[in-house]
Amino acid sequence: MSLEPRSTAPARHAPCAVPPNVLERIIRNGTTEQRDWALSTLSLDATARLTRTHNAAVALARPRRRPAPAPAAIGPRRTIADAEGREILPGVTVRTEGAAAVEDVAVNEAYDGLGATFDFFWSTYARNSIDDEGLPLLATVHYGDHYDNAFWDGQQMVFGDGDGELFNRFTVSLDIIGHELAHGVTEDEAGLAYLNQPGALNESVSDVFGSLVKQHKLDQKAEDADWLIGGGLLAPGVQGVALRSMKAPGTAFDDPVLGKDDQPDHMSRYVYTSADNGGVHINSGIPNKAFYNVATAFGGHAWEKAGKIWYETLRSPVLRTNASFRSFASITVTQARTLFGSDGAKTVQEGWRAVGVRV
């Protein structure tokens, strides 16, 4: 867990001429007046990274009175609520942390999925919840009437029951739950803009960690995983196996109503569109395939090497909110070299080159 201030990180959105690391020194060492000024200046910058840096600096400046919480206190701290078919949040609490399973399958799937996702990030990357500060996990099920979606709204998870015609309930697939919670992690760490290439990276990172949550739960190796996103989500009669395939983008479904899976697996087939925020769910096929290439080239548990490289890329202070595929890729190569040496870097490089991203 990272509790040290990242005072050496270059600022991405300096709100004023005084660099954040200088502001942090003022917070630690300045007079009360200076500290107030520095704090208000720092807080003008809304990025999560700077907020965390500043919180850590303030924490360091305070005299330590309480010991750090015992490791036993770390856990998902789940609450599941029921919106009972209305579009209200959070709804009525139906299961809390440690409580026994209930009859409602959606409640239990949400509870277990949140737990599996927390466990994945904690046991593989020592990340304590979405914000790495132990955020309690809240999920609402049965949101809306025939609601065809699941999303992280910035504070909590929301699951619809699906329309039954195209989509089943959105708690059905563990990788969906992991995908949505990973949006919270991306927002906290990298703030990738939800548009065009950074948006497709944002989507891809969620597919990557969504799939890894499932692989981790099933104790699967890269070569044994199905690499499907949303398996089980398509209602009976819809022609397809899932919503996306990281292994073979563009092959997950072909249906008269859903249309054909049009994810590209190479830069030469990048889709330019104004729909879906610049095709964020379409072009994510390219970085998805790159991750699959890297994970299978390393072999073994995908979260140990490929996943670790992607996770550290997401946390890298040099990853910009408007990152292109190429700039994201070049950071993965740097991280691979740091973590696994030049052979690791070469593996990552080849994974990206195979999808037409030159690094």
Add this chain to the structure above:
Amino acid sequence: MSDRERVRVVLERSGGFAGRTIRRGLDTDDLPDAEAEALRALVGALPAAPAHAAGPAKAAGPDRFTYAVAVDAAGHQGVHHFADPLPEAAKSLIQLLSKAPLLPAHG
């Protein structure tokens, strides 16, 4: 809007976890009188369509929906763009259309 006037509405919902554009539509000619009247009233309650064709709405966050509601009626033609969370004036119409018959993709 007169009682007998034909109103056709097509909802194109984009984004969401699935990231697919799903089309559904209603036509007063295919509806019982009471439902046809309800549809006319909901369409009538929409905010005025923009004078110039606007682009798709921007999603409020990852995996949130955006909507384009195409209205074809005498005296009311155009495309309305919305995103979650929906404005009150459009909520009931979009909830109704979200359960309407599916239309083929890319029509």
